[in-house]
Amino acid sequence: MKTPSEVIPKFIISLEKDKERADYLKNEVFTKITNYIKCKAFDGEVDDPNPVLEQNNLTIAEHFIEKCNAGQLGCYLSHYQVWKYILENNLDLAIVLEDDVKIYKNFNRIINTIYDNLPVKFDYVHLFVHPDKQKIEYLEAKEGDIIPAEDNFGTVAYIISLRGAKRLLKLTQLLKIQAPVDRQINFCVQHNFLKAYMVKRPFLITQGEIMPNRAVYNNSFKSNIWYSTKLIDKNIVNKKFIKPAGFTDDEINDLDKEIENHKKNAVKEDAKENPPVLEIKETKEIKETIETKEIKETNETKDELKVDLKEEPVKEGAKSNDVEIYIPSNEVIESVKNEIKEADKNEEDQIVSSIIEKLASID
Secondary structure, three states: OHHHHHHHHEEEEEEEOHHHHHHHHHHOOOOOOEEEEEEEOOOOOOOOHHHHHHHHHEEHHHHHHHHEEHHHHHHHHHHHHHHHHHHHOOOOOOEEOOOOOOOOOOHHHHHHHHHHHOOOOEEEOOOOHHOOOOOOOHOOOOOOOEEOOOOOOOOOOOEEEHHHHHHHHHHHHHHHEOOOHHHHHHHHHHHOOEEEEEEOOOOOOOEEEEOOEEOOOOOOOOOOOOOOOOOHOOOOOOOEEOOOOOOOHHHHHHHHHHHHHHHHHHOOOOOOOOOOOOOOOOOOOOOOEEEOOOOOOOOOOOOOOOOOOOOOOOOOOOOOOOOOOOOHHHHHHHHHHHHHHHHHOOOOOOOOOOOHHOOOOOO
């Protein structure tokens, strides 16, 4: 019988033009995992974002277009296309990895333990914990222990459920692209728009820069994001895809209609005691986006992550910009939350946000 780590599809986002990273994946990553799918990353410096924004009903917030660079938009759209693939192919669970992930010998064992520890309903699990967010007291945790997600940076590695993919797709459309993908996901987690967890004890890290001009390893990859051209300088995003943050009156009316339809058609499922059974589903090839690779035998190496949480000076330019993401007022959100709690007192998933509850297609 196959283990969860063998069955769960693994999407590896890779920028085709970066041959150094391609060689690294071939030699250091593909040999250690099974059932992987190499995904062609969206190249923000070269690819035209307008067709993707048009096809997916996406917009960028005005305040972010001035800060955002081509690499950040490319990274966001790359992850978005993976979430869309998960939804279109009805995949129960997936692991998403970026091409600078550093995997150690305990990867498959810990994935199995994490799977055993997960609740029936969840959206997202941080497998990568940014070094600045790691806590010394967590190092004594058992391998594979998970806790409710805390503030974190990075999308180097994560588990996502079908429900989580649906929510992130809808949230991106709803909130607009207002921040780098990791910060926008973190925003959704911190506001309980996603039911998310994180590993308590770090078991993998990145071979790339963790901040501008700052890396864990001397031979780390230079970031393809931090130093790319500002979008405002490239002037390639059509103005119709740049809109003020927040909700318009029309969007609020659409949401009201959606929740009314949801109330009429909602069917509650009984909570399951056991984890869902994983099933390998045939993956369809998405032209110029997803490239299916042959399943390989796991060939684990002897190295293992040794975490050192000594303080490290942050170099100049390493500080991340504050993230500004706009949603309706607290009064509006609290009012809707109270209505939903009253209507669904026995609903297992009380963490689901008011905005998510308004979106019928998400659950």
